[in-house]
Amino acid sequence: MINKLEVVPFKDTPEQNKQLMKVIDDYKNVEGALIQVLKKAQEIYSYLPLEVQQMVAEGMNIPLEEVFGAVTFYSFFSLKPIGKYRISVCQGTACYVKGGQAVLDEVKKNIGISAGETTPDGLFSIQDTRCLGCCGLAPVMTVNDDVYGKVDPKEIKNILAKYQ
Numbered sequence: 001m002i003n004k005l006e007v008v009p010f011k012d013t014p015e016q017n018k019q020l021m022k023v024i025d026d027y028k029n030v031e032g033a034l035i036q037v038l039k040k041a042q043e044i045y046s047y048l049p050l051e052v053q054q055m056v057a058e059g060m061n062i063p064l065e066e067v068f069g070a071v072t073f074y075s076f077f078s079l080k081p082i083g084k085y086r087i088s089v090c091q092g093t094a095c096y097v098k099g100g101q102a103v104l105d106e107v108k109k110n111i112g113i114s115a116g117e118t119t120p121d122g123l124f125s126i127q128d129t130r131c132l133g134c135c136g137l138a139p140v141m142t143v144n145d146d147v148y149g150k151v152d153p154k155e156i157k158n159i160l161a162k163y164q
């Protein structure tokens with residue numbers, strides 16, 4: 001299964017490597033810390049390529065298969081580089097009923113990519129998202145930690161402009 005992954009060239013800086021080694025060092029003796037370490041690794045690299053998974057597996061003394069299994073199980077982990085700004089347009093039931101699809105379509109139209117993709121300049125990614133836990137605000141979208149509720153597709157241009 002690992003061999004079938006799309007190959008994205010991996011570039012590591014000494015600073016990133018140092019940060020990851022520190023994270024591994026901090027957590028290597030903590031039971032059940034794999035997800036936490038992977039989250040921090042993704043913050044450092046913006047994604048979790050096989051090379052990073054290998055470093056985590058070796059550092060934490062965990063089989064690579066287990067690391068790979070966690071990375072592919074949780075939707076918040078990405079095997080491909082993700083943008084500086086991660087856009088999530090909720091497609092959960094409440095948001096879908098209130099026009100979430102139209103919001104998503106407008107986002108796609110504005111930045112020219114589909115869910116699961118990153119713009120060529122690395123600025124935006126669109127993530128496929130189910131309920132974000134704030135259904136009363138449907139339809140909801142987030143850009144990193146910023147939450148936008150009762151979004152009208154007409155507002156998308158202005159929302160995205162804040163990040164360009």
Ligand code: FES
Pocket residue numbers: 090091092093094095096130131132133134135136138140
């Ligand atoms: S369905 Fe969108 S926030 Fe719950």
